[in-house]
Amino acid sequence: MDCINQRGIAYGIGVGPGDPELMTLKAVRLIRENDIIVVPGKDPKDSVAYKIAEAVIPEISGKTLVSVSMPMVNDKEALTHSHREAAKQIESYLDDGKNVVYLTLGDVSIYCTFSYLQKILEEDGYAVELVSGIPSFCAAAARLNTPLVEGKEELHIVPGFYRRNETVSYDGTTVLMKSASHMSDVKEYLREKNTTVFAVENCGMENEKVYQTLDEIPDDAGYFSLIIAKNKY
Amino acid sequence: MDCINQRGIAYGIGVGPGDPELMTLKAVRLIRENDIIVVPGKDPKDSVAYKIAEAVIPEISGKTLVSVSMPMVNDKEALTHSHREAAKQIESYLDDGKNVVYLTLGDVSIYCTFSYLQKILEEDGYAVELVSGIPSFCAAAARLNTPLVEGKEELHIVPGFYRRNETVSYDGTTVLMKSASHMSDVKEYLREKNTTVFAVENCGMENEKVYQTLDEIPDDAGYFSLIIAKNKY
Numbered sequence: 283m284d285c286i287n288q289r290g291i292a293y294g295i296g297v298g299p300g301d302p303e304l305m306t307l308k309a310v311r312l313i314r315e316n317d318i319i320v321v322p323g324k325d326p327k328d329s330v331a332y333k334i335a336e337a338v339i340p341e342i343s344g345k346t347l348v349s350v351s352m353p354m355v356n357d358k359e360a361l362t363h364s365h366r367e368a369a370k371q372i373e374s375y376l377d378d379g380k381n382v383v384y385l386t387l388g389d390v391s392i393y394c395t396f397s398y399l400q401k402i403l404e405e406d407g408y409a410v411e412l413v414s415g416i417p418s419f420c421a422a423a424a425r426l427n428t429p430l431v432e433g434k435e436e437l438h439i440v441p442g443f444y445r446r447n448e449t450v451s452y453d454g455t456t457v458l459m460k461s462a463s464h465m466s467d468v469k470e471y472l473r474e475k476n477t478t479v480f481a482v483e484n485c486g487m488e489n490e491k492v493y494q495t496l497d498e499i500p501d502d503a504g505y506f507s508l509i510i511a512k513n514k515y
Numbered sequence: 516m517d518c519i520n521q522r523g524i525a526y527g528i529g530v531g532p533g534d535p536e537l538m539t540l541k542a543v544r545l546i547r548e549n550d551i552i553v554v555p556g557k558d559p560k561d562s563v564a565y566k567i568a569e570a571v572i573p574e575i576s577g578k579t580l581v582s583v584s585m586p587m588v589n590d591k592e593a594l595t596h597s598h599r600e601a602a603k604q605i606e607s608y609l610d611d612g613k614n615v616v617y618l619t620l621g622d623v624s625i626y627c628t629f630s631y632l633q634k635i636l637e638e639d640g641y642a643v644e645l646v647s648g649i650p651s652f653c654a655a656a657a658r659l660n661t662p663l664v665e666g667k668e669e670l671h672i673v674p675g676f677y678r679r680n681e682t683v684s685y686d687g688t689t690v691l692m693k694s695a696s697h698m699s700d701v702k703e704y705l706r707e708k709n710t711t712v713f714a715v716e717n718c719g720m721e722n723e724k725v726y727q728t729l730d731e732i733p734d735d736a737g738y739f740s741l742i743i744a745k746n747k748y
Contacts, residue, residue: 296653298539304647307543307571308536338540389649391656391663392670400662412657414537414649416622420529423624424645429633430624431674437625438685439670452671 290318290376292403294396296389296415300330300486300506302337304416310338312413313383317345318375320384322352322368322395330487331385348375348382352395361398369402376408389417393441393459419457422482422508425492430510431455451475458509466501468509477511523551523614525605525636527629529622529648533563533719533739535570537649543571545646546616550578551608553617555585555601555628563720564618581608581615585628594631602635609641622650626674626692652690655715655741658725663743664688684708691742699734701742710744 293312298304313319313335319342323329326347327336336342350368355361375382386394390412400410419439423430431437436454442461456477461468472479479496483489484506493499499509526545531537546552546568552575556562559580560569569575583601588594608615619627623645633643652672656663664670669687675694689710694701705712712729716722717739726732732742 298647301541303541303544304539306531306537306539306649308534310540311536389653391653391661393664393666394662397662397665400660410660412660414531414653414657416539416647416649417653420622420624420647420650424647427633427643427645428624429627429630431626431672432630433626434674436674437672439664439672441664441667441669 288379289408290379290381291409291411292372292376292382292384292400293411293413294384294386294390294394294400295413296386296394297331297334298416298486299388299418299421300334300484300490301421302334304421304486305334305338306413306415308413309335309415313339313342313385316381316383318348318380318382319345320348320350320372320382322350322386324349324351329385331387334387335385348372350399352398365398365402369399369406372399372403373406373408376403386415387418389415392417392439418459418485418506418508419510422480422485422510425482425485425490426480426494426510428480428510430457453513455513456511458511460505460507461509462503462505462507465499465503465507469496469499469501472496472509472511475511476514478514479512480510481507483507521612522641523609523612524642524644525609525615525617525633526644526646527617527619527623527627527633528646529619529627530564530567531649531719532621532651532654533567533717533723534654535567537654537719538567538571539646539648541646542568542648546572546575546618549614549616551581551613551615552578553581553583553605553615555583555619557582557584562618564620567620568618581605583632585631598631598635602632602639605632605636606639606641609636619648620651622648625650625672651692651718651739651741652743655713655718655743658715658718658723659713659727659743661713661743663690686746688746689744691744693738693740694742695736695738695740698732698736698740702729702732702734705729705742705744708744709747711747712742712744714740714742716740
């Protein structure tokens with residue numbers, strides 16, 4: 283009779299958007315309890331998600347830190363290749379019966395690189411569990427001391443501003459994420475709409491900046507910039 | 516010279532959608548550090564938000580628990596009146612130099628009753644701070660082990676299904692919250708769309724139920740039901 287190893291579980295864990303105190307109790311417990319910590323990027327210790335976790339769990343630096351390459355490129359073949367490689371790294375630990383904790387910024391279900399790995403891991407028969415983190419737009423609203431939506435208003439999360447003429451104008455509140463590379467276009471677009479605009483750059487991080495009007499937002503705002511546009515009624 | 520009291524701060528704190536382990540470190544700290552706990556409803560100890568906090572911070576039961584009436588009615592005058600009364604209760608503690616912690620389910624910036632009180636408190640010159648909680652739709656996605664959105668997909672949060680013909684059909688993923696009272700209409704509407712549907716009832720609570728298809732969702736699903744509808748491409 284073959285001896286069947288109990289495979290480990292792959293946890294995708296959101297550590298929230300920046301402030302280490304916005305980590306959940308569950309995220310902290312699972313990072314403490316497990317020894318294999320996977321972080322996207324070249325050096326795990328350079329990643330923002332790792333630094334957030336380390337601020338609460340300093341002993342993380344003594345765990346097995348595994349970096350996986352998750353390049354942001356448009357070449358589908360290259361992407362698929364790096365996702366397969368990253369999944370293979372994770373699976374080697376799972377096969378040894380070890381759990382793996384993948385750290386990700388914000389929430390794990392919203393524009394998260396782990397989603398690509400999850401698909402491969404599940405296809406390969408491994409168990410995956412997701413642990414929610416505070417999404418950046420919630421933290422930005424709290425930082426701005428403003429509700430995102432009330433009553434019957436709708437909330438629309440738009441992952442980027444790609445093509446000006448194709449960007450739909452929604453009722454309620456629209457959050458524009460990762461629009462920094464087109465900031466002057468975004469500002470021109472929003473200026474024409476009847477909206478109240480706020481923005482937060484690097485929410486909860488040391489270099490956080492808060493903008494209370496559209497005009498305050500610099501054209502060269504950084505990658506972690508998030509715009510909240512509320513329709514005026 | 517008059518003696519000027521230092522006024523307290525009103526904290527609006529999201530305790531997440533149900534699982535006490537999804538509370539943030541910041542929420543736990545602020546509940547521990549402060550003595551006046553405000554909860555909407557008749558008996559504070561009956562409220563779901565209170566029970567979530569109590570599971571992590573049992574000593575909360577020895578604090579000053581204040582119930583405020585936040586009725587869900589359509590009568591605007593009655594609503595304004597109860598919000599003013601609730602704000603008055605909170606302000607009496609703030610005037611005494613005490614901080615007040617208002618507990619709310621999910622996140623504090625998304626369809627939160629505290630938003631009404633915040634407006635009054637700020638108009639009256641009091642300091643308000645918001646502390647994010649995990650929104651129900653993030654926890655539901657994690658429970659279902661499915662990403663909400665990936666890549667260029669948009670995420671739309673719709674607070675209720677009111678009038679069938681006016682409900683807009685969006686690209687990407689749509690989350691329907693608080694649609695239980697119209698569930699059979701909602702199901703009929705979604706059946707006509709080309710969507711993959713999941714739902715979670717009472718996410719993270721003892722009586723949690725998970726539905727992996729539209730047909731599994733019962734017509735009499737409870738108030739804390741949340742539907743995730745993903746467009747098929």
